Amino acid sequence: MPLDMLIVIFAFFSFSTYLLLDKSLINIICGFVLLSSGANVFLLSISGDPDQKIAPLLSDGATGNFVDPLPQAMILTAIVIGLGLLALISTLVYLIIHSSSTEGGKE
Amino acid sequence: MIDTFTLIPQALVVLPLLCAIILILWRRTSVYRHVFSAVILAVMIILSFEGLRHTLDGEISVSLVGGWTAPYGIILVMDTLSALFLLSVNIVFLSSVIYSFYEDSSKVESSTRLPLIFFLQTGVTLSLLTGDFFNLFVGIEVMLCASYSLMALCASKKKLFRMFDYMTLSMTGSFLLLVMAGCTYAFTGHLNMAGAASVLINMAGSPQVYILGFLTLLIFGLKAGIFPLYFWLPDSYPILPPSLAGLFGGVLTKVGYYILIRLFVTMLPHNLDQLYLLAGVIAGFTMFFGVIGAVGKQSIKGILSYHILSQTGYMIFGLAMFTPKAIAGGIYFAIHNILVKSSLFLLGGIGQHCFGTDSLKKMGGLWQLIPVGGFLFFIQAMSLAGIPPLSGFWGKYLIILEAINQKYWILTSVAVATSFFTFFSMIKIWTMAFMGPVKSKGPFKTTGLVASSLVLVITSLLLFLCAEFFMENSTKASEQIFDQSLYHQAVYAKTGKGV
Numbered sequence: 001m002p003l004d005m006l007i008v009i010f011a012f013f014s015f016s017t018y019l020l021l022d023k024s025l026i027n028i029i030c031g032f033v034l035l036s037s038g039a040n041v042f043l044l045s046i047s048g049d050p051d052q053k054i055a056p057l058l059s060d061g062a063t064g065n066f067v068d069p070l071p072q073a074m075i076l077t078a079i080v081i082g083l084g085l086l087a088l089i090s091t092l093v094y095l096i097i098h099s100s101s102t103e104g105g106k107e
Numbered sequence: 108m109i110d111t112f113t114l115i116p117q118a119l120v121v122l123p124l125l126c127a128i129i130l131i132l133w134r135r136t137s138v139y140r141h142v143f144s145a146v147i148l149a150v151m152i153i154l155s156f157e158g159l160r161h162t163l164d165g166e167i168s169v170s171l172v173g174g175w176t177a178p179y180g181i182i183l184v185m186d187t188l189s190a191l192f193l194l195s196v197n198i199v200f201l202s203s204v205i206y207s208f209y210e211d212s213s214k215v216e217s218s219t220r221l222p223l224i225f226f227l228q229t230g231v232t233l234s235l236l237t238g239d240f241f242n243l244f245v246g247i248e249v250m251l252c253a254s255y256s257l258m259a260l261c262a263s264k265k266k267l268f269r270m271f272d273y274m275t276l277s278m279t280g281s282f283l284l285l286v287m288a289g290c291t292y293a294f295t296g297h298l299n300m301a302g303a304a305s306v307l308i309n310m311a312g313s314p315q316v317y318i319l320g321f322l323t324l325l326i327f328g329l330k331a332g333i334f335p336l337y338f339w340l341p342d343s344y345p346i347l348p349p350s351l352a353g354l355f356g357g358v359l360t361k362v363g364y365y366i367l368i369r370l371f372v373t374m375l376p377h378n379l380d381q382l383y384l385l386a387g388v389i390a391g392f393t394m395f396f397g398v399i400g401a402v403g404k405q406s407i408k409g410i411l412s413y414h415i416l417s418q419t420g421y422m423i424f425g426l427a428m429f430t431p432k433a434i435a436g437g438i439y440f441a442i443h444n445i446l447v448k449s450s451l452f453l454l455g456g457i458g459q460h461c462f463g464t465d466s467l468k469k470m471g472g473l474w475q476l477i478p479v480g481g482f483l484f485f486i487q488a489m490s491l492a493g494i495p496p497l498s499g500f501w502g503k504y505l506i507i508l509e510a511i512n513q514k515y516w517i518l519t520s521v522a523v524a525t526s527f528f529t530f531f532s533m534i535k536i537w538t539m540a541f542m543g544p545v546k547s548k549g550p551f552k553t554t555g556l557v558a559s560s561l562v563l564v565i566t567s568l569l570l571f572l573c574a575e576f577f578m579e580n581s582t583k584a585s586e587q588i589f590d591q592s593l594y595h596q597a598v599y600a601k602t603g604k605g606v
Contacts, residue, residue: 020279025271032278039285046293071292074241078285081248085278088255092267092274099264 005045012038025093032089036082040075047071113170115158116183116236119193120229122151127225134218141208144221148201151228155197159190163580165587167597169238176605177598178302184238184598187584188438192235192365195445195566199357200228202562206453207350209555210460217260224354227253234362238598240298241288243366244281247330251277254359262346273343276336280329287322294319300374301598304591311376320382323370324389330363333423334392337416341400344415345408345465349456352408356415357449361441364422368434371426372588387427391521394420398528406465407455407540410532411448414491417525418444424522425506428513431585436505438581443498443570447490450563454484457556458540462547467536472545480557481541483564488537490567492530498570501578 012034019031047068056066126147133140161168168185171177185193204224230250237243255277258270292298294315295306310316329336340360344352371379397417404410418440425437457480458473459465474481490497495504503526510519570577587593 020275028275032275032282035279035282039282039289042286043289046289070298071289074285074288074292077241077245081245082282084252085248085281088252088259089274089278092255092259092271095259095264096268096271099267 002045002049005041009038009042009045012041025096029086029090029093032086036078036086040078040082043071043075043078112158112161112166112168115154115161116168116170116185117172119151119154119158119232120183120236122147122154123225123228123232127222127229130222130225131219136218138208140221141204144204144225145201147225148197148204152194152197152201155190155193158185159187159194162187162190163583165583167587167594169597169601171601171603174603176603177601178297178299179605180603181242182238182299182598182601183236184594185236186594186597187580187587188365188368189235191438191442191581191584192361192445193232195442196231196235196358196361197228198562198566199354199445199449200224202449202453202559203350203354205559205562206353206456206556207348209552209559210348210350210456220257220260223253223257223260227257227354227358229253231358231362235365238300240291240300240303244284244288247284247362247366248281250359250362251281254355257351258343258347258355261348261351266346269346270343273339276329276339280326283322284326287319287326290315290319290322299598300369301595304374305595307374308376308591311378316376317379317382320371320375320379323367323375324382324386327363327367327370328389328423331360331367331423332363332393332416332419334389334396334420337393337397337419340416341404341409341412344412345406347408349408349452349459352411352456353449353452356411356452357445360415360419361445364419364426364437364441367423367426368437368588371429372434372585373591373594377429377589383427383429386423387515387518390420390424390427391518392420393417393423394521394525398525398532401532402528402535404532405467407458407467407536408452408465410536411451411455414529414532415444415448417529418448418491420525421503421506421522424510424518427518428509428515430509430513431589432582433506433509433513434585434589435578435582436502436509438584439505439578440499440502442577442581443490443502443567446563446567446570447487447499450560450567451484451487451491453556453560453563454480454487455536455540457553460553460556461551467539470540470546471543472541472547474541475545476547476551477553477557480553480560483557483560484541485537487564487567488533490571492533493526494530496571496574498567498574501571501574505578 016031016034019027050067053065053067056069170183172181230246233246237246255274291303295303297303332340394417397413401410401413422437422441425433458470462470490499493499493503
C-alpha cells in the first residue's frame, strides 16, 4: 500500500472516530460521511499502485499489466449502499429532533 | 442439466424480492394483501423444506448467479446448516406476518410495512445462502436497512431516539465489514469464501488470518449481541410492536451467529486458539450480564430482549469450544432459540394487546383472559429456561456435555447459573402477568393472535419430540462444514461461464 494512501486513510478513520464519539447528532452524521469515504478509499488502495499499469480495457487489444478492476466494482456498490445508509440516518435524526423538545436523554 | 435442487436457492432469494415489489405497488391495505403474503411465505417454507430434505443426503447445492463459475461469479450455496436456519427463519416470518394482521386490525396499518418485511427476508435469505464475501455485505445491508426502516416506521415517535444507538453501532459495523471485505481480497485475492479458505489454510498462524478472525468476531459479534457491544439490543427491541419484536428477536441476532459459524468454520483456518479463548471469555460475560439485566427489568419485552443476549452467550460458548459436537449443540440451540424466542415475544405481546401496556406492574390475571395462550407461554418459557424434556434442555445439554468433556469448568458453572436465573425471570413474568387478580375488563379478540403463535409453538415442540432426529442433523451439519474440502469441492465442481 502506498504511503500517501495510508496517511489519507488514517486521517479519514481518525477524524471520523473523533466525530462519532461526539454528543451532537449532526456531528455523528458527519462522522459517518467520513467513515464511508475512508472505507471506500481503503478499498481503492487494495488494487495496488497504479503506476506503470494500464486501464483494464480489453478493446485496446492490450495484454498484461492491468490495474485490478474488482475493488472499483466493490467501491461502486459501497458508495450506493453508504449513501442509502446516510439518507436513512439523516431522516432518523430529523425525526428525533422534531419529536423531542428535550435533549434526547435516555429514559 | 438443470435440476430443480439448484434452482431452490435462487428462488428463495428472488421470491421475497419480487413479492416486496408487488406489495409496494399494491398500496391499498386489505385482507388479501396479508393472505397473499402468507401464501408466498408458505411457499418459501415448502421450498426451504425441500432444500433441507435434499441437503440431508449430504448434497450441497451450488447455484451460479448469471452462470459464472465459482472464483469469478457470485454463488449461492445451500448446505445442511443454511437449510436448517432458513427453514426455521421462514417459519418465524410466516407466524409474524399472520400475527401482525390480527394485531393491526384495530389500528390503521401502514402500507409500507409488509414490503419492508419482505425486503428484510430477502436480506436474511441472501446472507444465509451466499458464498461470496462481498455479496454477504450486500445481504447484511439489505437486511439492516429494512430493519431500520421498520423500526422507525413502527415505533412511537417519542421513543425513536432509543433506536439511534442500534443504528449508529450497526452502521459502524457495516463500514468495518466493508473494510474486512477489502482485507479478505487483499490477503487472498478471492472474495469467494471457498477460494479464500483454500488460500488462508496455507497462511495459518500468520497475522493476516488473526486480523480477519478478529474482525469477524467484532462485526458479527456486534450483530449477534455479544458482551461489550450488546447495549443497543435491550434498548431498541422493546419499542417495537410484538409481531416485529418477535421477528427481530428471533431472526436478526441469529443471522449474526450463523455468519460467525460460517466464517470461522468454513472460511478461516481451524487453529485460531487465542480467538477461541477470547470468544469463550466473551460468551461467559454475555451469558451472565444478559441474564442479570433480565432479572432487573420490569416489562415483558425488556426481559425477553435481555434473554436474547444471554442465549447468544450459550451459542458463542458452543463456537468457542470449536469441536464438531460443540458447534452441533450451538446449531441446535440456535434453531430452538429462533422458534421459542419469537413465540414468547408473540405470546407475551397478547398481554400488551389486552392491557395496553408492556409494564409487568400494570398486568395481572392474563391466565383467566387467555388460558390457551397462557398454557403455550408457560411451555415456551420453561423451554427457554431449559427444563427437560423441552427443546431448550437438549440444546443446553449438548453444549454443557461437550464443555465438561473439554474441561471448561468456569464457563460450565456460569452456564448452569445462568439457566437458574433464566428460570427465575420467567417465573417473574408468569406470576406478575398471568397470575393474580384480573386488571383489565372486557372480552378481547385474542384467538387470531394465539393461533398465529401456535405455528411456532408446534414447530418448537417438534424440535423436542423429534430431538434425536434434529440432533443427528445438526451434528451432520456441523461435520459437513468442519470438513472444508467438502464445501470447496462442491463449489468448484460446478462449471459455467468463465475460464
